[in-house]
Amino acid sequence: MDLLLATASSTPAPAGGGGFDLIGTILWPLKWVVELVLVAWHALFTAIGLPAADGITWVLSIVGLVIIVRAALIPLFVRQIKSQRKMMEIAPELRKVQEKYKGKKDQLSREAMSRETMALYKKHGTNPVASCLPLLVQMPIFFALFSVLNDVTRQAQAGIGGVGLLNAELTQEFYDAKLFGVASLHETLIDAFNTGNTTAIVILLVLVVLMIVSQFFTQLQIISKNLSPEAKTGQAYQMQKIMLYVLPFAFVFSGVFFPLGVVIYWFVSNLWTMGQQFLVIREMPTPGSEAAKAREERLARKGKAIDASGKVVPMEKYLAEQKRLYEEAERAKAATPKRQQPVGKQRAKKQAQKQPGSTPGDNGTSSA
Secondary structure (H helix, E strand, C coil): CHHHHHHHHCCCCCCCCCCCCHHHHHHHHHHHHHHHHHHHHHHHHHHCCCCCCCHHHHHHHHHHHHHHHHHHCHHHHHHHHHHHHHHHHCHHHHHHHHHHCCCCCCHHHHHHHHHHHHHHHHHHCCCHHHHHHHHHHHHHHHHHHHHHHHCHHHHHHHCCCCCCCCCHHHHHHHHHCEECCCEECCCCHHHHHHHCCHHHHHHHHHHHHHHHHHHHHHHHHHHHHCCCCCHHHCHHHHHHHHHHHHHHHHHHHHHHHCCHHHHHHHHHHHHHHHHHHHHHHHHCCCCCCHHHHHHHHHHHHCCEEECCCCCEEEHHHHHHHHHHHHHHHHHHHHHCCCCCCCCCHHHHHHHHHCCCCCCHHHHCCCCC
């Protein structure tokens, strides 16, 4: 088993250059874990009969790496979706606060606007940092993934391995592996053009296009189905619409320089994100959004509904709760004392004339 071989023979990669590599030091433990998962999947596929040096074996290992990493990040993903949703929901209220203090530059006004903004964040249980924090936590992991897959060429040419279980032998094996026997996993689109490898060019172009399309539809799911009408009037919504069309262009340029192994990882990761987000939007939609209405319709067809606490309950229990809430509201309304509006003398006199046996002074009203 190459996993055992790698464990026995792996050594830390030489530092090289003699300087202190801060980024490398931070990413070292993450890269070690990434290599562990990649080599473990490779060992598993080799054990069931796939050729150890074949491109498809390493491609499947990359897919397995995506599955493990993204599954571990599910809680962060759900938290990020919820935070982003709350931020977009309160965007109209934030805009009202900003308009309230628009043009006011004095210290007291700025402090008052800050207090009202923070109170709004506290009321809804979110803040801008909460929506960004999960993404910031994920970034080092994705950098480590990219670094492991992207460094294969340099390490193979230097005759060394990675930082952990991806030793020199496995690194060279990964470097030599070819998808369908024609496209090397370390080959970029530029490399394919320079060598005239038409098949590799086609494979890379198709994967880059699919990577961009999957990224586009992942973002489109949020702004088209999971936003309430109020959220679609905020500035955050306009920014998301802009990013929906800007981000694909960034991937066009980056995809040209990505090795085939990295492009495969990114595409599979996008597919995971798209499917995961579809499930989150389907089962945890933003209240008032199209996705929420669709969920309510699905539940209604099954004889179920969502109660006041957000739980799915039988329709009979939901109707009973709605009846109870309505009766409580009516009782509260009836118990609220009505404020008697003052009327003028002429109107009081007319009202008194409509009531036999009474005089204008009997109604207790005062003149306007």
